[in-house]
Amino acid sequence: MDLGLTVEEEEFRARLRTWLAGVLPTLPPKPSPHDWPARRAYDLGWQRRLYDAGYAGLHWPVDAGGRGATPTQHLLFLEETEKAGAPYVGANFVGLLHAGPTIASEGSAEQRARWLPPVLRGEEVWCQGFSEPDAGSDLAALRTRARRDGDDYVVSGSKIWTSHAEVADWCELLVRTDPDARRHAGITWLAMPMDAPGITVRPLRTLAGSTEFAEVFLDEVRVPAANRVGAENDGWRVTMVTLSYERGTAFVGEVVACRRVLSEVAREARRNGRWDDAVLRRRLGRLNAEFRALWRLTQWNVSEAQGTGGVPGTGGSVFKLRYSHARQELFDAAAEVLGPESLDLGREWTLDRLSSLSYTIAAGTSQIQRNIVAERILGLPRGR
Amino acid sequence: MDFRLTDDQRALRQGVRDLLEGRFGREALRAALDRADGTGATGGRAGGGGATGGRGETGATGGGGAEGRGAAAAPVGGGGGAEGGRAAGVPVDGGGAAGAVADGSGATGAPAGGGGAGRSAGGGRVLDRELWRALGAAGFFALRLPEAAGGVGLGLPETVLAFEEAGRVLLPGPLIATHLAAGTVPGAATGEVVVTAADGGLVEWLDEADVVLGDTGGAEPLAPVDPLTPLHRLPAREGPVHRLPARGGTPHRWPAPGGPRDARTPDRLLVSLLTAAEQLGSAARTCETAVQHARTREQFGRPIGAFQAVQHLCADMLARLETARAAVYAASVTADPADVAAARLLADEAAVRGARDCLQVHGGMGFTWESDVHLHLKRAWTRTHRAGGGTQSEEELAEDLLAGTA
Missing domain, CATH: 2.40.110.10 (Butyryl-CoA Dehydrogenase, subunit A, domain 2)
Incomplete structure (x- = not known):
């Protein structure tokens, strides 16, 4: 049980922080969420900067053009980029996390040469x-x-x-x-x-x-x-291979972000007086426990992946079950802190509250996740 | 970073598990329960003339068979799979353990059922001194003492693993107080001396402890909900109440630092962390027991574990357990007060709700005295009151959000 960083991991993080501090101020302004071509250009531009700095395809194998980073380095990358306020993976998501790794693993030499470099360089979506x-x-x-x-x-x-x-x-x-x-x-x-x-x-x-x-x-x-x-x-097997590349790190940045939001919600409650409501205050305290634990669970899953060469354990389903619910609880609590203001779509947390509703549905509903946990982890008989 | 258990830690956990399954297996648990329960109450209520006989009669229903030794002997994929190959315990209890219990009972010279009407329920000597000394000899209480002082010289993570195992088998006694007293109270480290301590408004095992720490004046026995945790309530103490430095809102009241209810003195932190470890072990056991029962108990022509309604109960048990496990293990590494508070909240939840769900999965058998499920639930309830309880943890974690360390 070692939660400390090795010398190499510390150096990796220090280099990354220095680079982020230098590059983020040079980014163009964020595009409107409704302007799809502009969003594409923005996300590809960020990917190009990552490529030039040697951070593109960090967790991809070296022979696929990646950096062959360890799961812990990948975790540090996701944590630090989120803390620094760097852009999300955005339009590069499928290329970097699904299609690219599938081609890297299952594609022919020609296919890898055709499709992988443009993903890493930020040229194709x-x-x-x-x-x-x-x-x-x-x-x-x-x-x-x-x-x-x-x-x-x-x-x-x-x-x-x-x-x-x-x-x-x-x-x-x-x-x-x-x-x-x-x-x-x-x-x-x-x-x-x-x-x-x-x-x-x-x-x-x-x-x-x-x-x-x-x-x-x-x-x-x-x-x-x-x-x-x-x-x-053979496409089903080919597709399932992809899943092993996420290494249980798909939500790392989001957990970091949720912890920041939770602190902001607490400060807002302090500012508007809701903090005096002991029930609400304790609810926020419990959410702090939840997100602290989810962060530890992420570290646990990443450590397990380290031992299996990148194939995630079954912890991913447990994490997703718990996280998707916690995210909804967070923005419900934020709404209670905001009071009537929570009905204003101009408040960022109101939109976040709405979008959080997809989390228990997308990428396998909570019910499907429970089936997976019950049948594949606990070994219960297949149900109907 | 590598959060996984080291090989040494795995070996230590397996060693403690083997020791406890051998010295305090299911028959020893039920024998202790019979002693605590007084004059043959178990036999009367279960109608089976003793725990073993009762089990035999009901084993065919699948209810009793899912518990205790059955669960320990069967490699349950649940915990093992989630943790990366945890081996199932080797069931070596039975004759040896039962004999040890009988010896221990004799050594203390207090037959069951001898208590006065005003004492805690049963009133007999329940604590098995021989087992206690065996734990001492194995280093359970001296785990964190330096080797130079005759201890094992290990750290908090290893101690948490050991206490998790104690929670798994519902090991009775003031384990945490005695562990914390090792090195300061002579005889505690070896298990010769049983130490208990006042904790807020309660003190566990007051009548059976050799040394009592803290002010227990005016202690009154209560009829404890957990038959294996004798309790006394303590009168409310006058004490200075101080206010945390205000950070811009209305300050709320906290007990004085160093006072009997301050969870942030080092010992209080440790009580909370080790309690969380025990809760974790209990949650692991109830999850495995529920899964085992769901696999074997058949209704409507199929195992009840094939029904999604039951599957999802079990899946949620595991999700709570593994989330709590990550929090508890991390807190054992950092010893950070907010990490400990988080670990405690999640472990309390995993243990209490795990026992509730386990009871539900067991149906009617779960409501019987003969089942072990109620013992897990009652012990889990009891543990939630230690070191300030959930309210205090939540308040600390709320303050932590404003402090900005989250």
Whole structure:
């Protein structure tokens, strides 16, 4: 149980802090959240700076163009960039955390050379075409069809919840290539160019009023067979490989941010007098315990990943269950501190409260996470 | 950074687990319960003529069989998987342990049921002095004493692991007070002398301790909800109340530093941390027990663990347990007051709600005296009152937010 940093880790952090202090003031102003092309340019610009400084693909393997950093270094990177107020991964999310690592692990030499460098250099944006209107929690029920026609696959169907679809160059797409195979067996992974004829993107407006993701309709879209990563009908396994790259660190920056928000909420309560309400005050104290523990759980998961060469333990589901709930509790408490002000969409915490509602749904609902914990960790019989 | 347990720490935990499963397995627990409960109350209520017989009768329902030795012997994937290969305990209790308990009972010369009407329930000598000395010989109380002083020379993380194991098996006695007295009260380190201490308005094991720390004048026995933790209540003390330096709002009242209820003196911090460790062990055991029962108990033609309603109860138990574990282990490394307060809150929650959910998973059998689940719940309740309890932890953590160290 060692929570201290090694000499190398300390040096890594010191270098990173120095670099952040120098580079952040040089960034352009943040774009409007509604201006997608500007958001793309901003996020790619940040990625380019990371690349030039040697921080791009920090946790990717060296032979994929990454830096081969340890999980602890990756944790430090995420912690320090959040504390310094650096931009989020944004439009680079799928490229850096899903599609890129999948190609790095399963792609051919040509595929790696074609697709990985532009992701690391901040030149191309990827989106994810996994979920469908009738395949959400039950992803393996996906029905988007791809039939082979010469050197191409011809793809028809629809995808949903696709973030950054409007500005993406590529889509990591899961399609059904064998309709007769068992559910998981007939699926194939394709890299689809987003400028191909037959693609229609329709933005979806969230309950928070923003357009964070889109529906993507595919009508006889031709995708070269050379864009297939892994074997035909082996796409499910290819996709699952990706998950091991997150190493349980997907929410590190957010936990750091939540702890900062919680302190701000306490100070606001102190300022507006709500602090005298012992029930509310103790509720904030309990949230402090929760987020402190979530931070420790992150350190625990990262340490476990260190021992398994990067494959995360099952701690990820436990963490997500607990964190998504805690995040909602945090902004509910913030609303109580704000009182009537919490009805003002001009307050940052009001929008955060709305967006927090997605956390118990996205990337596996809390109910699916509980199923995973029960069946895969606790070994309970498969339920229905 | 590497938060995982070292090999030495794993070995130490396994050693303590083996020792405790051997010396205080399920039969020893039930024998201690019978002594504490007085004149054969267990036999009467369970109708089984003793704990072992009772278990045999009900084992077929799957209720009793999921507990105690059954759970310890079966490698439960839950805890093990979540922690990276924790080995299940080796069940070596039974004859040896039962014999030790009988010897211990005889040595103290106080047969069960001998207490007066005004004393705590049962009133018999419950504490097993032989077991206590065995713990002393194994270094349980002297874990943190320097080797030069005859101790084991280990740190807080190792101590927390040992106390977690004590919590797992519901080891009775003023373990924390005696551990903290090692090195200052002669005989405490070796287990020859049992030490207890006043804690807020309560004192545990007052009648059976050899040395009592703190002011226990006017102590009145109460009928303890946990049959294995005799309690006395203490009269309210007059004491100076000081105010924390105001940070711009209305100050609230805190007891004086160094006073009997100040959780921030070093010993209070340690009481809170080691209590959290015991709660953690209890939560781990109830989670494993619930999972074991859910796997084997069948209704509607399938194991109840195949129903999502039951699965989700168990999943939430594990989520609370592992979150608390991260907090408790981290607090044992940092010894930071806010970390300890956080660890304590989460471990209290994991233990109390874990026992409640375990009881629910067990259905009707969970409501019986013969089940061990109620013992975990009652002990967990009792522990929540130590060192200021949850209210004080929450207030400290609230203040911590304003201090900006969060």
